Amino acid sequence: MATRPQAAPSSPPQPAEPAPAVAQPARTGARLLLDVLLEEGVEVIFGFSGGAILPTFDVLYDAPIRFFMSRCEQGAGHMADGYARATGKVGTVVVTSGPGATNLTTALATAYMDSIPMVAITGQVATAAIGNDAFQEADVVGVTRPVTKHNVLVKSVEDLPRILREAYHVARTGRPGPVLVDLPKDVQVKTASGSNGEMNLPGYRPRVKGNSRQIRLAAEAINASERPVLYVGGGVISAGASAELRQMARKGHIPVTTTLLGMGAIDEVEDADLALNMLGMHGSAYANFAVQASDMLIAVGARFDDRVTGKLETFAPQARIIHIDVDPSSISKNVDVDIPVVGDARSVLQDMLPLIEYRERAAWFGQIARWKAQYPFQYQQAAEGTIKPQHVICELGRLTGNDAIITTGVGQHQMWAAQFYRWRFPRQMITSGGLGTMGYGLPAAIGACIGVPGRPVIDIDGDGSFLMTCNELATAAEYGLPVKVVILNNHWQGMVRQWQELFFGRRYMASRMVNPSFAKVAEAFGCTGIDVRDVRDLPDAIARMLAAPGPVVMDVHVEPEENVYPMVAVGKSLHEMEMGGMA
Ligand SMILES: Cc1cc2nc3c(=O)[nH]c(=O)nc-3n(C[C@H](O)[C@H](O)[C@H](O)COP(=O)(O)OP(=O)(O)OC[C@H]3O[C@@H](n4cnc5c(N)ncnc54)[C@H](O)[C@@H]3O)c2cc1C
Ligand SMILES: Cc1ncc(C[n+]2csc(CCOP(=O)(O)OP(=O)(O)O)c2C)c(N)n1
Numbered sequence: 143m144a145t146r147p148q149a150a151p152s153s154p155p156q157p158a159e160p161a162p163a164v165a166q167p168a169r170t171g172a173r174l175l176l177d178v179l180l181e182e183g184v185e186v187i188f189g190f191s192g193g194a195i196l197p198t199f200d201v202l203y204d205a206p207i208r209f210f211m212s213r214c215e216q217g218a219g220h221m222a223d224g225y226a227r228a229t230g231k232v233g234t235v236v237v238t239s240g241p242g243a244t245n246l247t248t249a250l251a252t253a254y255m256d257s258i259p260m261v262a263i264t265g266q267v268a269t270a271a272i273g274n275d276a277f278q279e280a281d282v283v284g285v286t287r288p289v290t291k292h293n294v295l296v297k298s299v300e301d302l303p304r305i306l307r308e309a310y311h312v313a314r315t316g317r318p319g320p321v322l323v324d325l326p327k328d329v330q331v332k333t334a335s336g337s338n339g340e341m342n343l344p345g346y347r348p349r350v351k352g353n354s355r356q357i358r359l360a361a362e363a364i365n366a367s368e369r370p371v372l373y374v375g376g377g378v379i380s381a382g383a384s385a386e387l388r389q390m391a392r393k394g395h396i397p398v399t400t401t402l403l404g405m406g407a408i409d410e411v412e413d414a415d416l417a418l419n420m421l422g423m424h425g426s427a428y429a430n431f432a433v434q435a436s437d438m439l440i441a442v443g444a445r446f447d448d449r450v451t452g453k454l455e456t457f458a459p460q461a462r463i464i465h466i467d468v469d470p471s472s473i474s475k476n477v478d479v480d481i482p483v484v485g486d487a488r489s490v491l492q493d494m495l496p497l498i499e500y501r502e503r504a505a506w507f508g509q510i511a512r513w514k515a516q517y518p519f520q521y522q523q524a525a526e527g528t529i530k531p532q533h534v535i536c537e538l539g540r541l542t543g544n545d546a547i548i549t550t551g552v553g554q555h556q557m558w559a560a561q562f563y564r565w566r567f568p569r570q571m572i573t574s575g576g577l578g579t580m581g582y583g584l585p586a587a588i589g590a591c592i593g594v595p596g597r598p599v600i601d602i603d604g605d606g607s608f609l610m611t612c613n614e615l616a617t618a619a620e621y622g623l624p625v626k627v628v629i630l631n632n633h634w635q636g637m638v639r640q641w642q643e644l645f646f647g648r649r650y651m652a653s654r655m656v657n658p659s660f661a662k663v664a665e666a667f668g669c670t671g672i673d674v675r676d677v678r679d680l681p682d683a684i685a686r687m688l689a690a691p692g693p694v695v696m697d698v699h700v701e702p703e704e705n706v707y708p709m710v711a712v713g714k715s716l717h718e719m720e721m722g723g724m725a
Pocket of ligand 2: 553554636
C-alpha cells in the first residue's frame with residue numbers, strides 16, 4: 143500500500159484546524175470514517191479484526207494508510223501508544239466488539255495513566271441489538287469510561303464525522319489521553335451525505351497560556367531562591383518543551399531532576415552538571431537529597447506521584463513549590479502548591495524565560511557535587527563470568543552511544559534502565575509509569591519502530607514481562623521490523639522477589655519463573671535468537687544484535703538475586719533511602 147503524503151499533525155501536537163464544511167455525495171459510515179482519518183493525517187493504524195468491525199476493515203483494504211495487524215488487541219493498543227510516545231502524533235487502534243474491546247482496556251488504561259494521545263475505534267453490535275446480550279456485545283463505553291479521557295457510542299451515521307474529529311482533538315489537546323469511539327455495525331454500513339463534520343465542543347477549552355501575574359510571581363521566587371530544583375515530568379515531553387526547559391535550567395543555573403516519564407527532557411550527557419537524573423523510590427540519592435534540601439521546587443508537567451514523593455508529610459519540607467501544569471485538577475492534588483501556573487509547559491516556560499536571572503549558587507552546586515561523588519548509581523562487580531543486570535544496561539549505552547529509543551516492561555529491569563542508560567533526548571524512554579503494565583515493552587517497541595524508522599529501538603525487558611506479550615514477535619517478524627529485545631533474565635519476577643525478600647521474610651510465593659528458551663522462542667517466530675551466559679560474550683552479542691537487519695531477542699542470563707537500589711520503602715521519606723551495597 144502506498145503511504146499517503148505527509149499531512150500528520152506536527153510534534154508537539156497542535157489543535158486540529160476546523161474542518162472545511164464541504165458537501166459530499168452519500169458515503170457509508172466506514173467510508174466517512176476513513177475520510178476523516180485521512181484528513182486528520184493518520185498514516186498508521188494498529189489493530190485486529192472481527193465481525194462487528196468488518197465494514198471498517200473493508201474500507202481499509204485499499205486505503206492509503208499503513209495497517210499493522212497485531213496478534214492480540216492489547217498488543218495493538220500498546221503499539222499505538224508506543225507510536226504516539228515516540229512521534230508525538232495521536233496513535234490509532236481499530237478492533238472489534240466484545241472480547242476485542244475488552245482485550246484493549248489494559249492498553250487504554252496504560253495510556254490514560256501516562257496521558258498519552260490515542261484514538262481507539264471499537265466495533266459494536268448493531269444499534270437495535272444493544273442491550274440484548276447480543277453475540278460479542280459488551281458495554282464498552284461503560285467498561286472504558288474510567289480509563290479514557292473521553293468515550294462515546296456513535297448512534298447515527300450523521301454524527302460520526304463530528305465525533306471522530308472531536309476524538310482526535312480531545313486526544314491531542316490539553317492534557318493528552320486516549321479517546322474511544324464505539325461504532326455499531328449498522329452505523330458503519332448506513333450512508334449519509336454531507337460534510338466531513340465540524341467539531342462542537344463548547345465546554346472544552348484547555349488553557350495554553352499561563353496567567354502572566356502567576357508567571358511573574360514564580361520567576362521572582364525562583365530568582366530569589368538559594369537552593370532551587372526543577373522537578374520535570376512527562377508533561378514537558380508531551381508539550382515539546384525540552385528546549386525551553388534546558389534554557390531555563392541553564393539561564394537560571396538550576397539543577398534538574400526528571401521523573402521516569404520525564405527522562406530525556408534534559409540531555410544528561412551534555413548538561414551533566416545540571417542533571418540530577420531520576421528522583422523518587424528508585425531515583426538517585428543526590429536527586430532525592432536535593433529535593434529534600436531545596437528551598438524552591440519547580441514542578442513542570444509532573445504530578446507528584448507517590449513513587450516520587452515518598453511520605454507526603456515530609457516531602458520537600460523546606461521548599462516553596464511552583465507547579466506548572468496544563469490540567470488544573472493536577473494542581474495541589476497530592477501536595478499543596480504555593481504558586482500554581484495553569485497552562486501548557488512550553489508556552490509558560492517561553493513567557494517565564496525572559497524574567498529568569500542567572501545566579502551562581504556556588505554553595506548549592508558544591509553540595510550537589512559532593513552528593514554525586516558520594517552516592518553515584520553503582521553496583522558491585524560480578525563474580526568472574528557472571529553478568530550483572532546493571533552492566534548490561536551500561537554496555538547497551540556504550541555500544542549505542544546512548545542514542546537508542548528504549549522501551550521497557552515493568553520491574554527491576556525498568557528501574558535499572560532508568561538508572562544506567564543515559565537519557566539524551568525527549569521521547570527516548572518509552573515505559574509504562576502510572577499503570578506499570580508488564581508486557582508493554584515489546585508492542586510499544588514495535589509502535590516506536592514504525593513511528594521512527596532509522597533509529598535503533600531496544601526493548602529492555604524482564605522475563606516475566608516479555609512472556610506476557612511475546613506473541614507480538616509474530617508481528618515484528620511479519621513486517622520485518624528491526625526491533626531488538628534484550629531480556630534481563632533473572633528467572634524471577636524480580637521486583638516481586640525483591641519485595642518478598644525485604645518485606646515478607648523471603649517467602650517467595652509465586653514469583654519464580656520457569657522459562658522457555660527465549661532464543662528458541664524467537665527462532666520459532668522467525669526472529670533471531672541470541673543466548674548470553676558469560677559476561678565476556680556480551681559486547682559481541684550486543685554488536686551482533688544491533689547489526690542484524692530484523693527482529694532479535696537477546697536472552698541475557700543475569701545474576702538472579704540482584705536488588706534495585708537506592709530504594710525508598712513505602713511510607714518512608716525521600717531522604718530515608720536503603721542504599722543496599724551502594725554506600
Ligand atoms: C516499578 C515502578 C517503579 C517506579 N519508580 C519510580 C521512581 O522511582 N521515580 C519516578 O519518577 N517514577 C517512578 N515510577 C513511575 C511513577 O509511577 C509515575 O508514573 C511517574 O512518576 C509519573 O511521572 P510524571 O509526574 O512525570 O507524570 P505524568 O504521568 O507524565 O503526568 C504528566 C503531568 O504533566 C501534565 N501535562 C501534560 N501535558 C502537559 C503540557 N502540555 N503542559 C503542562 N503540563 C502537562 C499532566 O497534567 C500531568 O500532571 C515507577 C513506576 C513503576 C512501574
Ligand atoms: C500486568 C501486570 N501484572 C502484575 C504486575 C505486578 N508486578 C510488578 S513488577 C512484577 C515482576 C516483573 O518481573 P519481570 O518482568 O521478570 O521483571 P524483573 O523485575 O525481574 O526485572 C510484577 C509481577 C504488573 N506490574 N503488571
